[in-house]
Amino acid sequence: MSKAKWMGISKVRENIAASSSEEVTASYLDTISKSKINGYVTINEGAIARAQDIDNGKEGKGHDGVLAGVPIAIKDNISTKGIQTTCSSKILQGYVPPYNAHVIERLLDAGAVILGKTNMDEFAMGTSTESSHYGTTLNPWDHERVPGGSSGGSAAVVAAGEAPISLGSDTGGSVRCPAAFCGVVGLKPTYGGISRYGLISYANSLEQIGPIATNVSDIATIMDVIGGHDLRDSTSIRQEIAYQDSLVDDVSGLKIGVPDEYFAEGIDEGVEKSVWAAIQKFEDMGATWEKVSMPHTKYALPAYYVTAMSEASSNLARFDGTRYGHVEQGENWHVMASRTRAKGFGEEVKRRILLGTYALSAGYHDKYYLKALKVRTLVKQDFDKALSNVDVLMAPTMPAPAFKIGEKIEDPLALYLTDVNTVPINLAGVPSISMPCGLVDGLPVGLQIIGKHFDESTIMRAAYSFEQNTDHLTKRPAGVE
Amino acid sequence: MVYHNPDGVMIGLEIHVQLNKLNTKMFCGCSTKYHDDEPNTHVCPVCLGLPGSLPVINERAVESAMKIGLALNCDIVPQTQFHRKNYFYPDLPKGFQTTQYDFPIASEGKVVIEGEDGEHVIGITRAHMEEDPGRLVHIGSIDKSKGTMIDYNRSGMALIEIVSEPDMRSPKEARRFLDKLRNIIDYLDVCDTTLEGAMRFDANVSIGGGSRAEVKNISSHKGAERALLFEIVRQKNLLRRGGTVVQETRHFDEARGVTISLRTKEQEHDYRYFPEPDLVPMRVADRTAKVVETLPELPDAKRERFTKEYGMADMHAKALTSEIRIADYYEEVAAKVDAKICTPWVADVLKGELNYRDLTIESYTVDDMVEIIGMVTQDKITEKSAVEVIRTILDSGGSAGDIVKEKGLIKVEDDVVSTAVAEVIRENEAAVVDYRGGKEQSLNFLVGQVMKKTRGRADAREAREMVLESLNK
Numbered sequence: 001m002s003k004a005k006w007m008g009i010s011k012v013r014e015n016i017a018a019s020s021s022e023e024v025t026a027s028y029l030d031t032i033s034k035s036k037i038n039g040y041v042t043i044n045e046g047a048i049a050r051a052q053d054i055d056n057g058k059e060g061k062g063h064d065g066v067l068a069g070v071p072i073a074i075k076d077n078i079s080t081k082g083i084q085t086t087c088s089s090k091i092l093q094g095y096v097p098p099y100n101a102h103v104i105e106r107l108l109d110a111g112a113v114i115l116g117k118t119n120m121d122e123f124a125m126g127t128s129t130e131s132s133h134y135g136t137t138l139n140p141w142d143h144e145r146v147p148g149g150s151s152g153g154s155a156a157v158v159a160a161g162e163a164p165i166s167l168g169s170d171t172g173g174s175v176r177c178p179a180a181f182c183g184v185v186g187l188k189p190t191y192g193g194i195s196r197y198g199l200i201s202y203a204n205s206l207e208q209i210g211p212i213a214t215n216v217s218d219i220a221t222i223m224d225v226i227g228g229h230d231l232r233d234s235t236s237i238r239q240e241i242a243y244q245d246s247l248v249d250d251v252s253g254l255k256i257g258v259p260d261e262y263f264a265e266g267i268d269e270g271v272e273k274s275v276w277a278a279i280q281k282f283e284d285m286g287a288t289w290e291k292v293s294m295p296h297t298k299y300a301l302p303a304y305y306v307t308a309m310s311e312a313s314s315n316l317a318r319f320d321g322t323r324y325g326h327v328e329q330g331e332n333w334h335v336m337a338s339r340t341r342a343k344g345f346g347e348e349v350k351r352r353i354l355l356g357t358y359a360l361s362a363g364y365h366d367k368y369y370l371k372a373l374k375v376r377t378l379v380k381q382d383f384d385k386a387l388s389n390v391d392v393l394m395a396p397t398m399p400a401p402a403f404k405i406g407e408k409i410e411d412p413l414a415l416y417l418t419d420v421n422t423v424p425i426n427l428a429g430v431p432s433i434s435m436p437c438g439l440v441d442g443l444p445v446g447l448q449i450i451g452k453h454f455d456e457s458t459i460m461r462a463a464y465s466f467e468q469n470t471d472h473l474t475k476r477p478a479g480v481e
Numbered sequence: 482m483v484y485h486n487p488d489g490v491m492i493g494l495e496i497h498v499q500l501n502k503l504n505t506k507m508f509c510g511c512s513t514k515y516h517d518d519e520p521n522t523h524v525c526p527v528c529l530g531l532p533g534s535l536p537v538i539n540e541r542a543v544e545s546a547m548k549i550g551l552a553l554n555c556d557i558v559p560q561t562q563f564h565r566k567n568y569f570y571p572d573l574p575k576g577f578q579t580t581q582y583d584f585p586i587a588s589e590g591k592v593v594i595e596g597e598d599g600e601h602v603i604g605i606t607r608a609h610m611e612e613d614p615g616r617l618v619h620i621g622s623i624d625k626s627k628g629t630m631i632d633y634n635r636s637g638m639a640l641i642e643i644v645s646e647p648d649m650r651s652p653k654e655a656r657r658f659l660d661k662l663r664n665i666i667d668y669l670d671v672c673d674t675t676l677e678g679a680m681r682f683d684a685n686v687s688i689g690g691g692s693r694a695e696v697k698n699i700s701s702h703k704g705a706e707r708a709l710l711f712e713i714v715r716q717k718n719l720l721r722r723g724g725t726v727v728q729e730t731r732h733f734d735e736a737r738g739v740t741i742s743l744r745t746k747e748q749e750h751d752y753r754y755f756p757e758p759d760l761v762p763m764r765v766a767d768r769t770a771k772v773v774e775t776l777p778e779l780p781d782a783k784r785e786r787f788t789k790e791y792g793m794a795d796m797h798a799k800a801l802t803s804e805i806r807i808a809d810y811y812e813e814v815a816a817k818v819d820a821k822i823c824t825p826w827v828a829d830v831l832k833g834e835l836n837y838r839d840l841t842i843e844s845y846t847v848d849d850m851v852e853i854i855g856m857v858t859q860d861k862i863t864e865k866s867a868v869e870v871i872r873t874i875l876d877s878g879g880s881a882g883d884i885v886k887e888k889g890l891i892k893v894e895d896d897v898v899s900t901a902v903a904e905v906i907r908e909n910e911a912a913v914v915d916y917r918g919g920k921e922q923s924l925n926f927l928v929g930q931v932m933k934k935t936r937g938r939a940d941a942r943e944a945r946e947m948v949l950e951s952l953n954k
Contacts, residue, residue, distance in 0.1 A: 079533040092532070099526050101533060200532040205758035233535050234761050311758055314567050317576020318530050322631070333571050333629070360567070360753035369755060 021051035021069025039157035068111030073163035076117040079198035088132035091344030101198020118153030148178030155182040173422025175210035176434035180397035180446020191429035192237035195230030203308035246457035252286030257390035261297035268400035270440030278437040303375035304423035313356030397446030484597035493647035500639040507639035508536030520632035528637030530574030542639040550587025559766035580611035604646030613638035652709035
């Protein structure tokens with residue numbers, strides 16, 4: 001049973017019913033122990049005990065839950081009580097949160113077993129997981145390539161059969177990008193759809209926690225567990241979405257908008273072909289499509305980076321070595337805090353803190369931060385306008401398949417440019433799901449289906465229908481069954 | 482009389498009011514009642530700024546802020562907006578303070594004080610909500626302490642920062658303003674102003690239209706007056722010597738009574754304010770009317786009512802309403818005895834005796850007051866004895882009844898007095914002759930002798946009348 005496998009939640013539950021959560025969990029831990037992809041930063045030492053508790057019915061409530069005994073991997077920026085949470089940064093090395101994030105409470109209530117914390121770009125700042133202090137995660141499809149980022153670990157371990165499902169977070173594409181690069185499904189819900197309580201902030205006005213899985217149904221199952229309003233997150237919204245009910249194989253009459261701007265110059269030919277083939281497939285299935293114009297797309301990238309970096313410069317101010325995590329000594333508090341930050345943060349994090357500090361400073365605030373806010377409004381209007389005529393938008397998640405490790409890490413700007421199709425969605429706050437729609441040179445291509453605010457049902461229905469009528473989700477990396 | 486403000490003094494004040502009467506902190510559910518507890522026992526992920534924690538607005542804090550704004554005659558903003566004020570300091574667990582910036586909860590109000598030349602209006606620029614940082618604790622003095630410890634119990638307490646216009650023209654007016662403000666806060670019942678750190682002050686001072694200095698670390702009304710007096714003299718001396726006042730932040734050293742330069746304008750922080758993304762605007766416009774309904778009668782209104790309802794002089798009304806507890810005390814007493822009679826007893830006698838001893842109104846119960854006034858109006862004791870009873874209770878406790886008995890203060894009967902009068906007239910023939918010969922002072926001497934014989938228990942006025950009667954027979 002130790003051979004890595006793609007297993008959806010229903011298959012995992014069948015196995016648990018046939019054996020036990022303990023056995024299933026142990027099998028995943030065994031696979032992880034033999035892994036070469038470096039997907040986990042921390043393994044949950046309590047995983048087996050937790051699985052036993054579920055098996056023994058000690059967790060009364062969890063035992064009846066939809067995820068009873070089901071292992072899950074959690075991105076390392078989501079607070080887990082008693083399990084080290086580092087954001088893949090040196091500065092949080094040794095930090096063990098004394099509380100659970102809202103989503104973790106919900107998962108545990110539903111019976112889930114946390115396998116461990118997955119690798120990521122440091123503080124979620126990146127598109128490749130190369131900025132992790134704990135080394136990069138390898139793409140299961142090609143170990144010389146990046147798994148995408150920032151939730152690279154969360155997507156890679158699912159693709160490699162080291163966890164059936166996982167949670168990531170998506171600030172500018174951080175769930176969708178690695179889902180696309182690793183050939184799995186990832187959802188960025190509407191802003192406010194899931195409580196961020198316990199998610200360690202990078203850019204709070206943009207990010208959402210999102211699930212990653214090997215099939216669309218599992219995304220719905222996880223969302224039904226973790227979605228919904230939470231009093232502890234003022235930005236979470238009272239809006240119930242019946243995810244299970246949206247799993248309907250029917251797209252007849254669905255109106256698809258295809259924004260030209262998302263097929264801009266520089267897009268990989270194979271990616272373009274795969275995405276268009278997918279759109280054709282939807283047409284075959286009864287949907288219609290038309291081109292839509294989103295003229296402010298080209299300004300989204302700079303607006304995103306200015307906004308995200310500005311917020312990050314403030315969000316990351318608390319890491320000063322005073323209360324938790326890594327600390328460097330100094331003759332007074334300011335020296336101690338400065339040294340801690342100088343040694344504790346990696347290059348990319350420092351770059352974004354400095355740029356964000358600059359963008360918020362007197363004299364530059366209006367020119368950068370305020371300007372970015374204005375652009376954000378225009379980008380939102382693009383979406384409102386486009387989505388007033390169509391039900392969903394479809395586009396490539398990433399303009400190219402996974403690039404090679406080391407290929408772009410020395411050139412931050414080139415790396416930022418790869419986010420061109422994902423960041424506008426976060427600026428607008430709309431939901432978007434990425435799912436495989438083909439392979440180019442043996443590497444997965446991600447199709448992005450974007451919906452209206454809180455209209456996850458429609459994009460889930462489209463994604464489910466596409467899954468049911470194509471074989472893209474049966475493709476697995478070599479060595480994974 | 483018009484006050485000309487010879488030095489062109491302009492003083493503006495910033496007052497931090499801690500909403501310590503709320504049950505919970507500004508953005509989390511931690512209890513505010515930490516003052517007697519161990520450090521770092523009233524903390525949670527939110528007020529410790531742990532990674533991933535998020536703030537939630539305490540609606541009661543917003544209501545308290547609205548109350549303060551309305552009591553200061555301010556306009557209330559239609560919806561709240563919080564900003565982040567970014568700076569590094571060990572007492573600031575998030576590396577920023579959540580505060581309000583360009584949309585304070587309240588703005589453009591005013592307060593009327595007793596100024597140098599009568600009523601004087603002090604403009605209120607704004608009042609905004611923010612969170613308190615933690616507290617740095619040292620063992621012994623800062624320079625001798627082996628290290629700095631941080632107590633986050635205070636972290637996240639709701640604060641209201643009230644900013645005045647530079648409308649005060651003297652340290653005395655500044656103190657009057659602070660007294661008035663504290664009185665209003667007490668009336669609103671949003672802050673226990675007696676607790677440590679409940680109210681903290683910064684002052685802006687300029688003279689003759691020059692640059693202003695901001696003085697920080699003022700912790701009392703008296704301290705404010707002293708700091709301002711020092712600062713004005715410092716600026717005047719500087720100008721006299723041909724120097725110029727620079728815009729700077731100064732620290733008030735309470736022990737030495739001086740202000741010391743902290744940083745100049747060039748060294749000021751750039752706080753990089755931006756809207757707090759974790760808090761959504763809270764609409765308050767439709768709540769204002771409701772909050773207005775909960776506003777208590779404020780000092781000025783009460784003062785006016787007291788003059789009308791109890792028929793007292795404005796001077797008395799002002800004295801009685803200067804503290805909510807005294808006003809409430811007075812009304813309790815006035816409900817039980819004749820209001821006109823009890824007014825001077827509370828406003829003049831009791832308040833005077835309390836001030837002399839630096840005591841609060843709680844030191845003398847309403848029942849004792851009612852009893853003592855009753856004794857006076859029923860002619861059982863003299864007014865002089867009543868004052869003695871009040872003093873005794875304040876100094877050494879006890880009940881009015883017991884003290885009157887112990888000290889033998891019950892007024893003596895008329896026949897005892899008349900016997901004494903007869904004896905005095907018989908024993909002091911010379912004085913009687915002098916009086917009849919037109920020497921008025923002799924009457925005083927004879928009355929004094931009667932008081933002596935009755936050991937003061939006779940009513941002096943009555944004794945005088947009885948002596949006169951005997952003499953004129």
